[in-house]
Amino acid sequence: MKTKHYLMLEDAEFLLHQAHQYAIKNQFNVSIAVVDETGTLLCMKRMDGVAPMTANLAVEKAKCSAMSRSPSKLFEDIIRNGQMGFLTMESFSGMLEGGEPILYQGQLVGAVGVSGVKSFEDAEIAQHAIQIFLTHVSNQLNS
Template identity: 80%
Template sequence: MKTKHYLTLADAEFLLEQSHQFAIENSFNVSIAIVDESGSLLAMKRMDGASPMTANLCLEKARCSAVSRRPSKAFEDIIKNGQMGFLTMQTFSGMLEGGEPILFEGQLVGAIGVSGVKSFQDAEIAQFAIDKFLAQQV
């Protein structure tokens, strides 16, 4: 039988705090969502000054990344290249850069979604938190 890794609430809060600190240090006002491997919400934060719209967007980005096991940017690139058919706005909102999968020992354990600044900056915030999280697991 295999061992299955998963994010605990403490893990989600650590990821949220690392993302939040990075955003503060860069004067970003964002919303951040942490989901488990199924895309279910574990923790979320909308910073003061972040648009209300970012709360839904960060969650959709995280869900997209968890379910696909890929950064949400992969879908943004597909859409930009005209390779995607009909999409609903809700589906499309999760397919913007800023959702990053969290892989531990080759297993998907969850994802982070960030929204509120330029999409490459959203992804940068998420990846920073993931890197800090994985570094503490060693």
């Protein structure tokens, strides 16, 4: 049998906090979602004043990233390059930049989705939180 890594609520809250702090520091007003490896929501935050639709978009971007094990931007690029068939998939949405997978020791453990600013900034927030999280986990194991 193999060992399977997974996000605990404490991990999801850590990721959410890191993304939120980065958004505040950069004056980004966003919604942030953290999902597990199945795309199931673990926690989310919608900052004051951000459009209500960003809450759903953040969750869908995170789900897309978790279910595909890829940044959600991959699908945005595929569609932009003419493969419109992806738009017909009812079970798969959130195919916009801003969802980032969390890979730990080669295993997908979840994803972070962000919505509310420019797409590349959404992705930047998610990537920042994941980088801090993975460094934090590594430091905990080495101490």
